[in-house]
Amino acid sequence: MEIAVSAVASELAGRLVSFLISKYRGQARPNKKENLESLRRLLRVHTIVEEAEGRYITNSRMLLQLKTLTEAMYQGYDALDTHGPLEQIGAQPEVSGSSHSMDFRRFSSTPASQEVQTALRALETASAEMAEFIALLAGCEGMLRSPYSCYLHIDNFMFGRRVERQRVINVLMQDGQPPPGAPTVLPIIGGRRVGKKTLVWSVCSDDRIRSRFPSIVHVDGCEIQSIDRGRFTTTPVRTLIVVEFRSDVDGSEWRGFHSLLRALTGAGSKVVIISRLERLARFGTVNLVRINSFSREEYGYLFKVLAFGSSDPADHPRLALIGKELAAMMEGSLVHLNVYSSMLRNNLNVQFWSRVLKLYRTVMEANLSVFGEHPRALLDKGSTVDITRFSPSAAAAAPLRFMLLIGGRGSSGPGPGEFPRMTFGDIISGSVVLPMKFELVWESRLPPYTVISGTCVAEKPQHSASPRKKRRT
Structure with missing residues (x-):
């Protein structure tokens, strides 16, 4: 029954898209408001993307289509999230007397017609x-919904990675393994803190x-080399063996481990390598x-x-623009995104949002200037990162600077109780003296x-810092 209902919903979504495209093509020189309305309607393709997320897609061409549709969808949201709020507030720069009028003027100076039409x-x-995609999608096996794929679970869903996740599942579900008797090895390679472990989990x-x-x-x-049998x-x-590498490994060590797995595991076993090191793909x-950082548009939507x-962001157009500005400054950091979005x-x-934006900009510029x-x-x-400007109490402690060094894993930080434990929220709120x-x-x-921890130490500035470390203007 669920499959039948989903198929009907997908068919209706497909017809809606066809209708809207025809309507859009028939318009003569639509104005900005009409373009935004057309974009809102076309963005109902999100229904198709969500339906695809709940299916096992084994067809590589369908996965490519889904990737293209998803990228276009986030490009559309990016244009709408800029020009929609500006349309609501009449592109007024004032934000409660703050100094962010320049930010609003920058948004309003963007060629709206061109950006929206490009997204359309x-x-x-x-x-x-x-239409073809939806017809094929209806024949794909449905998966049980979980918090990972449900947009209603704000704090515990895995955002995006639809295509990458499906590709991993497809490899693991395949029969046959070259060479016979040896576990298939799938490398998953990506930069630091882009969500590799979360995807595999x-x-x-x-x-x-x-x-x-x-x-x-x-x-x-x-x-x-010393695996516990x-x-x-x-x-x-x-x-299924999941191996996380933080450094390179000798070929002979890997061959010994791979050979041992043949004795410890049954037919059809598989190995997933997780690493940021490209050279480990040789195994x-x-x-x-490959797990890349989110695109600017996808990151902003998240x-x-x-x-x-x-x-509803539509009820807070000024906040929507402030948030968009802040997200653009973070340069794709998932740690920063989660910390700040939770606080906001x-x-x-x-x-409050304006103050957080100002603090982040100040810290960013301070580090660009010094490092x-x-x-x-x-x-x-x-x-190390200078986080002094995040906290009013730290800024008042000049000339001391609070320098942060983050470890790669939670276990690399100090032991429990060795130093006071704090969060970014504690620092930015200014409610405590650091x-x-x-x-x-x-x-x-x-x-x-994953727990990420770092040690923060107050120190006097190094006046003898080399000029080459300073940002060139």
Whole structure:
């Protein structure tokens, strides 16, 4: 019954798209307001994307179509999220007397007609073959809905990665393995903190994967030479082994580990490698799956969804523009996105959002001035970041600067109770005086609930810093 209802809903969505495209083509020189309305209607293709998210898609051409449609959809949301709020507030720059009028003028100076029409054309092109896509989609097996794929679960859904997730599932569900008897190896490669482990965890939680693999074993890359055999079943069964590498491994070590798996696991077992190191893809027996950072448009949409929660952004057009500006500054950092969206969601107030935007801009510019790099780039390299301007109490402690160094894993931070523990919310709220040394902690909202921790220390500025580290103007 559920499949039949979904098929009918998808068919209706397809007819709606065809109707809207015809209507859009028939318009003569539509004005900005008409273009925005057309864009809103075309963005109902989100229904098709959500339907596809609830199906197992094994056809590679369909996955490519879904990727194209998704990219066009987020491009459409990006244009609408800029020019929709401006249309609502009449492009007025004033935001409660704050200094953000320049931000609003920058948005309003964007060539609205061109940007919206570009988004409309992208959606039109992506939707051109949706009738065939929807017909094929109706024949794909449905999956049980879960918090990972439900937009109603604001704090615990895995956003995006539809195509990448499906590609991983397709490889794991395939029969046959080259060479015979050896586990298939699938490398998943991506940059720091882009969601590789979260993606794999969601795949491992999938009902079909859990049914296919009676045993799922997670292994740290540094353990492959001394793996505990007790973690495997006494009688070899089909097993999924997930190995996370933080550094390169010698070829002979890998071959020894791979050979051992042949003895410890049953036929049809498979290995997933997770790493940011491109060279580890050499151990793969199938094509790698690459996890890139979210596009600017997709990242901005996710920030909006998390920052507003159950509230409608259309009811807060000024906040929508402030949030869009803040998301653009974060340069795709998922840690920053989750920290700030959670904090903003609890206080839908223009003055508060403006203050947070100003603090973030100040910290970003301070690090660019001193180190020549964005805070995200510094953290990804394991360098220290100056977070002094985040806190009123820290700023008042001049000339002291509060320098943060984030570890790659939660276990790399100080032990429990060694230093006071604080969150970004504690710092930005200004409700506490920062100690001279403390631990800054953030925990992912999704399995495997990675804890990122870092040590923050107050220190005097190095006046002898090399001029080459300063940003060139």
